[in-house]
Every structure is written in C-alpha cells, then in structure tokens.
Amino acid sequence: MDKRPIGVFDSGLGGLSAVKAIIKYLPNEDIIYFGDTGRVPYGSRSEKTIELYAKEDISFLEKFNCKLIMAACGTVSSVAKNAMASVKEPFVEVVTPASKAAVKATRNNKVGVMGTAATINSGSYESAIKKLNSGISVSGVSCPMLVSLVENNWIDSDNKIAVEIIKRYLEPLIENGVDTIILGCTHFPHLAPIISKVAGSDVKLIDTGYEAVMEAKTILQKNGLLNDLSHKGEASYYISDKTQNFSEIAHTLLGMDISDRANFVDLNNFKSV
Ligand code: DGL
Numbered sequence: 001m002d003k004r005p006i007g008v009f010d011s012g013l014g015g016l017s018a019v020k021a022i023i024k025y026l027p028n029e030d031i032i033y034f035g036d037t038g039r040v041p042y043g044s045r046s047e048k049t050i051e052l053y054a055k056e057d058i059s060f061l062e063k064f065n066c067k068l069i070m071a072a073c074g075t076v077s078s079v080a081k082n083a084m085a086s087v088k089e090p091f092v093e094v095v096t097p098a099s100k101a102a103v104k105a106t107r108n109n110k111v112g113v114m115g116t117a118a119t120i121n122s123g124s125y126e127s128a129i130k131k132l133n134s135g136i137s138v139s140g141v142s143c144p145m146l147v148s149l150v151e152n153n154w155i156d157s158d159n160k161i162a163v164e165i166i167k168r169y170l171e172p173l174i175e176n177g178v179d180t181i182i183l184g185c186t187h188f189p190h191l192a193p194i195i196s197k198v199a200g201s202d203v204k205l206i207d208t209g210y211e212a213v214m215e216a217k218t219i220l221q222k223n224g225l226l227n228d229l230s231h232k233g234e235a236s237y238y239i240s241d242k243t244q245n246f247s248e249i250a251h252t253l254l255g256m257d258i259s260d261r262a263n264f265v266d267l268n269n270f271k272s273v
Contacts, residue, residue, distance in 0.1 A: 002225040005030035005236075006216065007061030007069045007089075011053070012040030012151055013246075014187030015072030016253040017209030018094075019235060023254075025213055026220070028227040031235035032064045038241030038267055041147045042075045043116020043185065050118060054080035058087055060238070060265065067225050068092065068216055072209055074185040075116045078124035090219050097211035098182050099128035105204045106136060106180040112173035113140040114195075115184035116147065125184055139176045143169045143188070150187040153249045157193045166191065166198050174199065182206040190253055237262045 006029050008018055013035050022031055034057055036042075042050050054076045061069050068090045071077050076084070077093035084093060102111045102125075113125040120142040129138050145165050149155060154162050173181060181203055183189050189207040196205055220226045227233070237258050239246065247259035 001228050002067050003030070003227055003231070004065055004067040005032045007032045007034070007064055007066035008072050009034040009036070009057040009061055009070070010073040010186055011036050011042040011075065012147070012187070013037065013249055013253055014147065014150055014185060014190065015209065016250060017186050017189040017207065018070060018072035018212055020254055021210045021213035022216075023233065023235070026217055026226075027233050028229055028231045029233045030227070031233065032061060032066065032238070033235060034060055034238045034265070035240070037239040037243045037246065040151060041116065041144065042073065043118045043144055043147060045118065047079050047118070050075060050079045051083050054083035055086070056267075058083055062089070068220060070212055070216055072186045072212060074119045074208055078115070078119040078122040090223065090225070092212050092216045092219065094186065094208040094212045095124045095128050097215040098184065098206050098208040099125055099132065101206045101211045102180050102182050103129055103132045103136065105206065108177065108179045109133070109136045110176060110178045110180075111136055111138050112176065112178035112181040113138060113184045114143045114146070114169065114181060114188055115140060117142040117144055119184055125182055137176075139173055139178060141169055141172055143185070146191060147185065147187045150190045150253070151249065153245060153252055155190050155194075155252065157197065159194075162191065162194055163198065166194050170195070170198050178203065180204045180206065183208055235261065238265045239263075240265050240267045
C-alpha cells in the first residue's frame with residue numbers, strides 16, 4: 001500500500017480526460033494535476049521547447065513525492081524523449097498504451113491518428129503501432145484547431161463550427177477507410193461524441209487518457225503501490241495561468257466544480273502561490 005499521489009500533467013486542460021479516468025477506475029488514489037494553461041498549446045512548438053516545458057512540468061510534480069508520474073499529453077509523449085527518460089518515478093506516457101489498444105481494436109488493419117502537429121510530425125504512434133504489427137497501415141492527421149475548441153469549451157455536439165472543423169480533419173482518414181482512430185491528443189476525447197458522429201459508429205475511438213490510466217493501474221498493482229481501499233481519493237489542481245473561464249471549462253470537462261481546489265503556479269519559480 002502506498003499513500004503517495006499520482007502526478008498527472010498536460011499542456012493545458014486536455015489531460016483532465018486522464019484525471020476523469022483515474023477518479024473512475026482508481027477511486028482510492030490521490031491526484032496532483034498540473035495543467036500548463038499559461039503556455040498551451042505545446043503542439044505547434046519546436047522539439048527543444050517541448051523538451052524544456054516537459055522537464056519543468058515533471059520537476060514541478062516531483063516536488064510532491066509522487067508514486068507515479070503520467071504525461072497525459074500526446075505531444076510530450078511523442079517528442080520529449082529526454083525529459084521522459086529523466087523521470088525517476090514509475091512513468092506512463094500515452095503513445096504506447098493507446099497504440100497497443102488500437103492494434104487490438106482494428107479489424108481491417110487500418111488505423112487513423114488525430115494529433116497535434118508535433119505529434120503527427122514525430123510519427124510516434126505510427127512507429128509504436130508498426131513495432132507491434134507491421135501489417136497495419138497508419139494515417140495521421142494533424143488537428144491543431146481542436147485544442148482551441150476544447151480550451152474554449154466549444155465541445156457540445158450541436159456546435160456547428162466544431163462539427164465542420166472535425167469533418168474537414170477526418171476526411172483523409174475516412175477516405176483511407178480506417179476502422180479505428182486514436183484520439184492522439186488528450187484534448188480530443190472531450191470531443192469524442194462529435195468525432196464519433198462524423199466518423200460513424202463503426203469506427204472505434206481510442207481514448208489516450210483512459211488507456212494511459214489502465215497502464216498506470218497495471219503498474220501500481222504489479223508493484224504493490226495502490227492506495228488503501230478504504231481511502232477516498234482526492235485531487236488537487238495546479239495551473240500556470242488562471243485563464244478566463246478556467247473553472248467553467250474544467251467543470252464541463254470533469255463534470256464537477258474544482259474551482260476551490262485549483263491553485264496558481266508561478267512559472268518563474270515553480271512555486272505554488
Ligand atoms: N493535450 C496535448 C496533447 O495531448 C495537446 C495540446 C497542445 O497542443 O498543447 O498533445
């Protein structure tokens with residue numbers, strides 16, 4: 001039994017899709033979430049900057065003596081190899097578990113990946129999938145505008161602009177006949193109802209946040225690191241900028257009000273103030 005928290009980070013609020021899954025599937029675990037709302041998006045930045053940001057995010061979480069750290073960010077998981085390799089705690093990223101799930105799910109060996117520009121350019125999901133099964137064809141599409149839709153709370157299925165943007169992004173994947181799509185950025189599961197409506201109900205969507213949490217659960221179980229079953233898990237939230245509508249957006253994404261548990265972190269000294 002290990003009472004230490006699980007540390008989760010993302011470039012913004014998208015990683016709350018992983019937090020939602022931890023609350024549901026690991027209800028006894030405490031969570032420290034860091035969303036770098038002051039510097040989102042990461043997906044349009046250079047490898048050097050993403051490495052630097054990821055290192056800072058990780059060292060912030062390391063101050064909390066976490067038993068496991070999760071990069072709930074497809075971009076960091078795809079690009080920040082050095083930052084990820086430097087983590088001393090058990091570590092989970094999203095590319096490997098989501099790729100495994102896609103390989104299991106596809107029936108016609110055609111998998112699509114939606115991600116940020118950095119993720120798609122890195123070819124991370126493609127190489128992870130090919131390593132598992134070289135017969136699977138992978139088509140990737142970079143969908144940077146979806147991050148803004150989520151960060152601005154434009155995620156309701158009646159939102160005509162969101163539907164139109166998603167239609168445009170999905171066109172090449174639908175043309176390629178994919179039967180499985182990895183929502184390769186943790187912001188995208190929040191748009192899953194619209195993506196599913198556009199792609200069709202036969203297309204299986206892989207939620208990166210959920211898959212990463214299942215991987216974390218396996219690691220914690222194997223190493224005897226789960227918390228006491230009588231403990232009710234609590235989450236604390238840290239953000240690098242109190243952006244407008246933060247509470248409202250977090251409420252929509254998580255289905256609960258977290259405004260009284262959200263703390264601002266000064267990026268200059270990475271101290272909670
Ligand atoms: N949530 C991040 C990811 O999973 C992307 C958003 C961004 O561009 O910062 O890739």
